Amino acid sequence: MLKKLLSKLGVGAAKVDLVLHHPHVRLGEKLEGEFFIEGGTVEQRIRKLEVELQLIVQTNGKAYRRTVAVIPVSPSFTIQPGERKVLPFSYVLPLHLPITRPSVGYTFVTRLDIADGVDAFDQDAIRILPPLSLEKLFHAFEKLGFREKPSSGKITAYGQEFAFFPTEVFKGTVQEVEFSAFIEENGIRLFLEVDVWSGFGGFHEREIKREIFLSDEEIEDVEETAKKLHTAIEEMIEQPRSYAGTSYVPHASYPPRHVSHHHGHGMAGAIGGFAAGMLAGMAAEELLEDVIEEALDDHDLGDMLDVGDWFDGGDDII
Incomplete structure (x- = not known):
């Protein structure tokens, strides 16, 4: 009797541990592992076992956490005292998520729903790596002597924005390069912004x-990509008036919109850009609402989270 009472309070109750084969995964790839479940001191009925994929956004020293996917693993079962169960875990990562960066993180929260007792939890951080095409784009910038800034990867109204600073060729001329990248059928469309030093003493940009x-x-050819980027940036520096008034902000028709009836999201759209519809449903809207409410008090988030037309319910995002 005492054991049952204590188990209801969480003492001597069943435990769960998710062990991932790898703590990182690329967008669209499969993540695998096992759940190790151990019975407590008494028989207990488990109502369900599920995992939440949670997004954590860091901004201005604060962390905002929201669930972006709930993964059902097992329905009701009974576990005996001291019994050990091992269940497989397999999950294909959605293509519509931002990649991990200093301000963007992810964790799996495993929940063992125990009937008439305190639920058992486990938490495992994961890193979401960029698709290979985006990673090669990063390498091309690195070949030009650019290094990614600690603040790179922030989420804006128009997608996840990456920022690099020059250490070699463009040092002293370019302050930084920022871009969002969108996948198309035959390549990547880059919305590039170059901040150039100008004026006497280089105090203005x-x-x-x-x-x-x-x-x-x-x-595919990192050297070729680096050459094209070098030429493009040189042209922007030498002929700035040719690009006056240019804006990389996607118009209503861009990125391409496709209506999908599979979980509300399709598989075409933005990689690196991650524009409208980036996250699943209300969870993302609530996340942004929380950030915006606090931004009204902070007065300094500005373009960090200008949400614009993120969630219209019809965009397909990678």
């Missing part, structure tokens, strides 16, 4: 924006 398309063949 001007923003020059340009849209660039990189084919799949060019992306």
